[in-house]
Amino acid sequence: xxxxxxxxxxMTPALLWLxxxxxxxxxxxxxxxxxxxxxxxxxxxTWTLENIALVFDPLYFRIFLxxxxxxxxxxxxxxxxxxxxxxxxxxxxxRRQPMLLFFAVLPFWSNYLVRTYAWIVLLNRExxxxxxxxWLGYQGELPSMLYTEQAVIIGLVYNYLxxxxxxxxxxxxxxxxxxxxxxxxxGASAWTTFRRVTLPMTVPGIATGFVFxxxxxxxxxxxxxxxxxxxxxxxxxxxxxQFITANDWPFGAxxxxxxxxxxxxxxxxxxxxxxxxxxxxxxxxx
Amino acid sequence: xxxxxxxxxxxxKYFSVVxxxxxxxxxxxxxxxxxxxxxxxxxxxxxxxxxxxxxxLSGGDILIEGSSIAAMPPNQRPVNLMFQSYALFPHMTVxxxxxxxxxxxxxxxxxxxxxxxxxxDVIQLGHLAKRKPEQLSGGQRQRVALARALVKRPKxxxxxxxxxxxDKKLRSEMQLELKRLQHEFGITFIMVTHDQEEALVMAxxxxxxxxxxxxxxxxxxxxxxxPESKFAADFIGVMNFLHVKRTGExxxxxxxxxxxxxxxxxxxxxxxxxxxxxxxxxxxxxxGDNHVSGTVSDIAYHGLDLLVHVKTDLSDKPVIARMTxxxxxxxxxxxxxxxxxxxxxxxxxxxxx
Numbered sequence: 001x002x003x004x005x006x007x008x009x010x011m012t013p014a015l016l017w018l019x020x021x022x023x024x025x026x027x028x029x030x031x032x033x034x035x036x037x038x039x040x041x042x043x044x045x046t047w048t049l050e051n052i053a054l055v056f057d058p059l060y061f062r063i064f065l066x067x068x069x070x071x072x073x074x075x076x077x078x079x080x081x082x083x084x085x086x087x088x089x090x091x092x093x094x095r096r097q098p099m100l101l102f103f104a105v106l107p108f109w110s111n112y113l114v115r116t117y118a119w120i121v122l123l124n125r126e127x128x129x130x131x132x133x134x135w136l137g138y139q140g141e142l143p144s145m146l147y148t149e150q151a152v153i154i155g156l157v158y159n160y161l162x163x164x165x166x167x168x169x170x171x172x173x174x175x176x177x178x179x180x181x182x183x184x185x186x187g188a189s190a191w192t193t194f195r196r197v198t199l200p201m202t203v204p205g206i207a208t209g210f211v212f213x214x215x216x217x218x219x220x221x222x223x224x225x226x227x228x229x230x231x232x233x234x235x236x237x238x239x240x241x242q243f244i245t246a247n248d249w250p251f252g253a254x255x256x257x258x259x260x261x262x263x264x265x266x267x268x269x270x271x272x273x274x275x276x277x278x279x280x281x282x283x284x285x286x
Numbered sequence: 287x288x289x290x291x292x293x294x295x296x297x298x299k300y301f302s303v304v305x306x307x308x309x310x311x312x313x314x315x316x317x318x319x320x321x322x323x324x325x326x327x328x329x330x331x332x333x334x335x336x337x338x339x340x341x342x343l344s345g346g347d348i349l350i351e352g353s354s355i356a357a358m359p360p361n362q363r364p365v366n367l368m369f370q371s372y373a374l375f376p377h378m379t380v381x382x383x384x385x386x387x388x389x390x391x392x393x394x395x396x397x398x399x400x401x402x403x404x405x406x407d408v409i410q411l412g413h414l415a416k417r418k419p420e421q422l423s424g425g426q427r428q429r430v431a432l433a434r435a436l437v438k439r440p441k442x443x444x445x446x447x448x449x450x451x452x453d454k455k456l457r458s459e460m461q462l463e464l465k466r467l468q469h470e471f472g473i474t475f476i477m478v479t480h481d482q483e484e485a486l487v488m489a490x491x492x493x494x495x496x497x498x499x500x501x502x503x504x505x506x507x508x509x510x511x512x513p514e515s516k517f518a519a520d521f522i523g524v525m526n527f528l529h530v531k532r533t534g535e536x537x538x539x540x541x542x543x544x545x546x547x548x549x550x551x552x553x554x555x556x557x558x559x560x561x562x563x564x565x566x567x568x569x570x571x572x573x574g575d576n577h578v579s580g581t582v583s584d585i586a587y588h589g590l591d592l593l594v595h596v597k598t599d600l601s602d603k604p605v606i607a608r609m610t611x612x613x614x615x616x617x618x619x620x621x622x623x624x625x626x627x628x629x630x631x632x633x634x635x636x637x638x639x
Contacts, residue, residue: 182369
């Protein structure tokens with residue numbers, strides 16, 4: 001008996017790429033987290049658990065919680081907006097849907113930094129939004145929108161919304177129209193049909209969208225740095241600071257490690273949800 | 287006459303400029319098993335969806351027990367539709383699927399449970415109550431979809447190709463099962479089907495639809511034995527068609543063979559017409575009023591009977607005669623053999639050409 005080696009051969013380039021750029025750096029970070037910081041920066045190669053303990057110090061752990069809060073809120077908002085958009089697209093005539101999806105992901109064609117800078121222009125004290133409010137006749141003083149927690153959430157939601165639209169569109173477009181019709185036929189109102197049939201059947205898409213936005217947001221450091229200003233720190237900024245300014249690589253590595261573990265846990269949970277949904281579909285055609 | 291139970295009056299349906307349902311008027315009696323029979327595109331499913339409330343009427347009205355339901359949304363109509371795809375909720379168990387419609391009626395939990403259990407017994411799936419639809423066979427899904435609609439005790443149950451997705455053997459079992467359930471529940475059934483045999487077996491009355499309009503409405507026996515048009519005659523069962531010409535009082539083939547008949551449809555004028563006779567009305571020998579002889583060109587074996595194709599000078603197409611197994615055993619028709627057949631004038635229909 002000979003096993004077919006062709007699949008392995010096809011996977012090799014991708015596996016090498018991932019090993020070089022994902023597995024090895026992650027392993028380095030994992031190891032680094034257990035070394036001591038040198039007196040003048042750098043690394044002292046003696047084992048310690050101090051860095052890990054420091055992550056759970058209230059001072060730093062608070063930043064973890066705050067980041068999770070912001071990421072969670074961003075993911076929730078993105079899911080509501082994204083689901084509504086995906087629902088509207090899926091309700092359109094089939095031949096128009098590809099174009100609408102194209103528009104939904106169009107922002108991805110421009111640079112993340114450029115898109116985030118655009119929000120500075122919009123949210124600025126003399127920015128577009130303030131000017132529109134003035135033009136509409138608003139006289140009073142407007143609070144600064146830039147460099148606030150809200151600005152960070154706006155930026156995160158905006159940047160990751162297309163992921164949610166795509167993730168929610170997939171199960172919505174696959175839904176058999178007769179399943180919602182039968183619910184109406186059995187006496188359900190349009191809202192009850194949505195709540196008891198459409199929504200439960202598309203939960204895997206929402207879960208995928210939520211986890212994507214959460215994972216990408218919790219470790220994000222560009223958006224909080226640009227839109228949150230200096231007064232505001234998320235875990236990504238803290239990691240950045242440890243590596244670049246504080247020169248405390250072991251502590252930065254420990255923070256990264258905890259962050260990666262949180263992300264892994266969520267992604268695996270999402271994979272289980274998706275797999276369970278897919279498993280059901282696979283058997284449905286027997 | 288008492289008012290009809292369900293009355294469709296001059297119903298029209300346009301999809302932009304296409305007329306899908308064209309001036310359909312139909313009265314359906316209480317507890318009737320009614321079949322809408324037609325090819326795909328004949329408008330039968332559109333008409334069913336108009337009854338369920340998923341398509342609005344472009345014109346006309348639909349009344350149940352004298353009151354119009356035309357403007358009612360589907361969730362308020364006293365009718366339920368069983369979809370061809372069954373459309374079971376994949377995220378609910380069998381019991382939850384069936385209970386759904388009762389929950390919408392806001393019935394007490396205890397009553398819902400009693401009724402769900404009772405109908406699970408009827409469809410004999412009580413042991414699968416906690417399964418999800420994906421874990422059921424096609425026949426089981428079909429029965430769950432049926433139970434989900436029946437448990438609501440609608441005034442009218444609409445069935446869209448209810449047996450279309452089942453294999454042939456299961457289909458004939460379910461034909462009788464459906465009839466039995468209809469009797470047991472005393473609910474009016476309106477079924478859409480393209481399968482003429484299914485309509486003949488199951489329905490009390492059949493309406494043949496073509497191009498959105500009703501062609502003929504009647505009992506299976508009427509439809510089969512007294513077709514009013516060539517289309518109806520052709521659509522139901524097998525039929526021999528012969529080109530004929532009017533010759534004074536009677537009809538004759540182009541070759542001059544006279545064709546005796548007692549059924550001449552409306553619209554048959556001077557000149558060309560079509561004569562029709564069922565294969566089972568042809569028999570060996572010359573006892574009938576019409577005679578034909580030729581050679582056997584083909585034999586199709588069907589188990590119960592044989593369809594013998596006979597090349598004759600009556601028409602270009604072979605004439606088909608049905609022979610029961612015992613007749614065939616005695617005669618052993620063989621390809622190439624000469625054969626003489628006849629049939630009675632009362633079994634001959636004349637339609638306009």
